[in-house]
Amino acid sequence: MSPSPKEQAQTEQFAAIYRRNQLPVMRSVERQVCGCDYGGTSWTTRKEADEIAGLLGLREGVHLLDLGSGSGWPALYWAETTGCNTVLTDLPFDGLRLAARRVIDDGLGTSCCFALASGIELPFSDGAFDAISHSDVLCCLPDKFAVLRSCHQALRRDGRMVFPVISIALGLGEADYQRAVENGPPFIEADMDYPKLLQRTGWVIDQCWDVTENFAATYRRLMDAEAGEVKALLDLFGVAGLAERQAGQREKLRAIDDGLLCREIFSVRRG
Numbered sequence: 001m002s003p004s005p006k007e008q009a010q011t012e013q014f015a016a017i018y019r020r021n022q023l024p025v026m027r028s029v030e031r032q033v034c035g036c037d038y039g040g041t042s043w044t045t046r047k048e049a050d051e052i053a054g055l056l057g058l059r060e061g062v063h064l065l066d067l068g069s070g071s072g073w074p075a076l077y078w079a080e081t082t083g084c085n086t087v088l089t090d091l092p093f094d095g096l097r098l099a100a101r102r103v104i105d106d107g108l109g110t111s112c113c114f115a116l117a118s119g120i121e122l123p124f125s126d127g128a129f130d131a132i133s134h135s136d137v138l139c140c141l142p143d144k145f146a147v148l149r150s151c152h153q154a155l156r157r158d159g160r161m162v163f164p165v166i167s168i169a170l171g172l173g174e175a176d177y178q179r180a181v182e183n184g185p186p187f188i189e190a191d192m193d194y195p196k197l198l199q200r201t202g203w204v205i206d207q208c209w210d211v212t213e214n215f216a217a218t219y220r221r222l223m224d225a226e227a228g229e230v231k232a233l234l235d236l237f238g239v240a241g242l243a244e245r246q247a248g249q250r251e252k253l254r255a256i257d258d259g260l261l262c263r264e265i266f267s268v269r270r271g
Helices: 005-020 024-034 046-056 075-082 093-105 144-154 174-183 194-200 212-227 230-257
Strands: 063-066 085-090 112-116 129-133 155-168 203-210 261-270
Touching: 005 093, 024 212, 024 230, 046 075, 046 129, 046 155, 046 261, 063 075, 075 085, 075 093, 075 112, 085 093, 093 112, 129 144, 144 155, 144 194, 155 174, 174 230, 194 203, 194 261, 212 230, 212 261, 230 261
Parallel strands: 063 085, 063 129, 085 112, 129 155
Antiparallel strands: 155 261, 203 261
8 A cells, every 4th residue: 555645754754854863963862862872753761661671571582573663762772781682663764774774883683683564564474573562653653553453463472562652632622632633743643542442453451651741851851952952953954944843842842731642651462
């Protein structure tokens, strides 16, 4: 199935972001915000990554599938710190190319491999993986139902999937809902809330916790970190571009603080 114009535009946008995030100033910002420097697009902090690794039971011999891996955060971090075998998947290839280079630089050898694949058409046999992760990815994909069904098929019967995801708060009026859509990821809208969506696609929720407060704190760290890198960011974005970026960040943080956007972490297993 060919991507829609919106999906194609998103792919191109992420490709540009992955390349830009390799620049020294952006990696410096990422270290201050998330405690890593992979040039990623996820809001997952190092602390959250360590917690998720524990929930997934990552260790040597465990086969992990990571969706929407981009330039490798946090999948490559897990491969390095836990010794798990990791398959990174994504569209476009730009992010995976950067992740492959990082595998060489970090000496991860054969513990990581890559697949250029859509989340709704995973090219793996049934039950091929012990664990599945995707960090703030599902909210960026249009067919969430198909992605969750595909993951269900790829995970072994006693395996586990853990993922953070951004969503629109329930019960909003029309104006607030529109603000949430405008300030969330491109495909944040869903036909139903995530607990119902997971149930409909055959998953059992073992844990779910709200990390919206941490999300807001991380966003504030981003704004503070970029405020300390103004000169370099002006060179990168220009005066008008940086002003637009900062205005957008303020609007997004306001939407989080006003309770319009939520971020949760789900730990689920096959039903």
